[in-house]
Amino acid sequence: MAIDASLPRVDTTEDEETRVFVASQWRLMWWRFKKHKMAMVSTGVVLAMYLVSAGAEFLSIAHPEYVETNLGYLPPQGIRWFDEGSFRPHVLGLSAVRDPVTFKKVFTPDPEDKIPLRFFVRGFKYEILGFVTTDRHLIGIPAMPGKPACDLEGRGAKHDCTPYLLGSDKLGRDIWSRMIYATRISMSIGLVGVTLSLFLGITLGGVSGFFGGITDTLIQRLIEIIRSVPTLPLWLGLAAAVPRNWSILRIYFAITLVISLFAWTEMARVVRGRFLAMREEEFVMAARLSGSSNMRIIFRHMVPSFMSHIVTIVTLSIPGMIIGETALSFLGLGLRAPAISWGVLLRAAQNVQSIALYPWMMVPALAVTLAVLAFNFMGDGIRDAADPYG
Numbered sequence: 510m511a512i513d514a515s516l517p518r519v520d521t522t523e524d525e526e527t528r529v530f531v532a533s534q535w536r537l538m539w540w541r542f543k544k545h546k547m548a549m550v551s552t553g554v555v556l557a558m559y560l561v562s563a564g565a566e567f568l569s570i571a572h573p574e575y576v577e578t579n580l581g582y583l584p585p586q587g588i589r590w591f592d593e594g595s596f597r598p599h600v601l602g603l604s605a606v607r608d609p610v611t612f613k614k615v616f617t618p619d620p621e622d623k624i625p626l627r628f629f630v631r632g633f634k635y636e637i638l639g640f641v642t643t644d645r646h647l648i649g650i651p652a653m654p655g656k657p658a659c660d661l662e663g664r665g666a667k668h669d670c671t672p673y674l675l676g677s678d679k680l681g682r683d684i685w686s687r688m689i690y691a692t693r694i695s696m697s698i699g700l701v702g703v704t705l706s707l708f709l710g711i712t713l714g715g716v717s718g719f720f721g722g723i724t725d726t727l728i729q730r731l732i733e734i735i736r737s738v739p740t741l742p743l744w745l746g747l748a749a750a751v752p753r754n755w756s757i758l759r760i761y762f763a764i765t766l767v768i769s770l771f772a773w774t775e776m777a778r779v780v781r782g783r784f785l786a787m788r789e790e791e792f793v794m795a796a797r798l799s800g801s802s803n804m805r806i807i808f809r810h811m812v813p814s815f816m817s818h819i820v821t822i823v824t825l826s827i828p829g830m831i832i833g834e835t836a837l838s839f840l841g842l843g844l845r846a847p848a849i850s851w852g853v854l855l856r857a858a859q860n861v862q863s864i865a866l867y868p869w870m871m872v873p874a875l876a877v878t879l880a881v882l883a884f885n886f887m888g889d890g891i892r893d894a895a896d897p898y899g
Contacts (some may be wrong), residue, residue: 533703538817540892558880563691569686570601571671573849577681579605582867583804584616585676588626598626598648600672605796613866617664626672627651648672676869678857684872689848691873694850694878698765702793705769707823710776715807717777718784722897725781726750732774740771744833749842757848766841768833783815817895824888828881835877 541887560569586600602622605614609873630649636642650672675684701758711826715730747767787793788811796806812819837843838852839859854873858864864871 531737534817538883538891539892542890543894545890547886548893551886551890554879554883555887558692558696558883561689562696565689565693567645569683569689570632570646570649570674571683571686573682573687573690574764574847575671575686577677580673580677580681582614583677583681584867585869586618586673588672588674589623591599592623599623600626600674602677624650626673640792646756675872676867678870684854684869687854688876690849691851691854692876693850694761694844695831695834695852698768698850699830699884700800701765702764702769702772702830703826705766705825706773706776706826707819709769709773711780711811711812711819713773714777714780714783715812718781719788719803719811721785721806728777729781732777735771738771741836743771744768745842746842757844760844760848764834768830772826772830773880776826777818779818779822780812783818784811787814789812790841821888821892821895824884824891828884831877831880831884866874 515702583603586599586603588600590596592599600623601618601620602624604622607613607618608615626648626650627650629645630651630745631647632642632643632649671683673683673685675688678684678687713728717725717747732781744767751763754764784807792810793806796810801809834843834850835852835855838845838850839855841856844853846848851873855871855877858870858874
């Protein structure tokens with residue numbers, strides 16, 4: 510087919526340049542961020558973890574506090590999706606015998622005992638958003654004729670009611686369900702802690718860089734004093750001062766406050782440096798001449814001008830707070846049972862002998878590693894996208 514030469518040609522290069530020229534800063538950042546494949550994958554992992562945190566009750570199989578001591582240290586039961594060429598998700602039942610030499614209970618899969626799995630089954634009751642009560646769960650073992658009904662009220666987790674996808678701990682509690690609940694607490698501590706440190710860093714750093722003088726000197730000396738103290742011993746001392754009789758919620762906010770109070774200094778220095786460079790700019794002078802107050806100039810005009818840098822610092826700060834909470838809980842100075850976090854779960858893996866015999870107890874360490882790497886790669890992508898000289 511011949512091409513009509515009289516038709517006007519579309520200059521795609523000119524259209525692309527026009528589109529880039531009129532694009533906002535955030536749109537330009539998004540276009541560059543999409544080119545960072547590892548950052549995009551890491552962002553998906555981070556979003557998936559927060560979705561898991563939001564739907565922890567729905568995704569869990571058993572109540573995290575269900576105890577069945579007869580099933581302690583049960584090995585993981587892998588899901589078999591097909592049976593005789595048909596899609597029939599199931600797990601194999603396990604028969605337990607006591608080793609006469611080591612007295613260790615040995616679980617052996619029984620290929621004849623196929624326990625079916627179903628989606629959207631009934632389980633323990635929970636509340637959605639605090640007011641909608643339901644008992645539906647993503648996956649589980651349905652009620653079967655000829656077998657006793659599952660205990661759904663927390664008095665026990667029977668083997669014929671709960672598939673142990675990641676095995677069980679010493680008390681026979683389902684590690685899969687406890688891991689999901691631990692994700693909610695550990696991931697939320699990073700967000701809450703960063704929010705507090707972000708507020709302190711922007712406020713004190715902004716005041717220090719904007720006003721200067723004696724105010725700047727006092728704030729900078731305070732930052733130097735805080736940064737000169739070793740972080741881990743300081744966390745240990747403050748966490749050890751938390752009373753043992755406090756509730757889980759109070760301990761949660763205390764640990765978050767301890768971590769965030771000493772994480773704002775880096776943010777404050779970055780904000781101070783930006784403010785020192787911008788306070789003589791023309792748009793700041795124009796805001797002053799128009800009668801804007803100092804707080805309005807700081808938070809309405811100056812902070813938004815380098816918001817991309819703040820977002821980068823935030824994404825790179827969250828992993829440090831997650832590791833801080835995990836380390837404190839692992840050492841027994843942070844969150845404590847019955848609270849469930851990655852650090853609390855890893856306390857059960859302190860014994861080298863336990864790791865050698867029951868390697869699935871180290872699964873929370875994989876979650877911590879995945880979360881930290883995902884946040885770091887995402888932060889690197891945002892930093893590269895926000896670089897005006899890149």
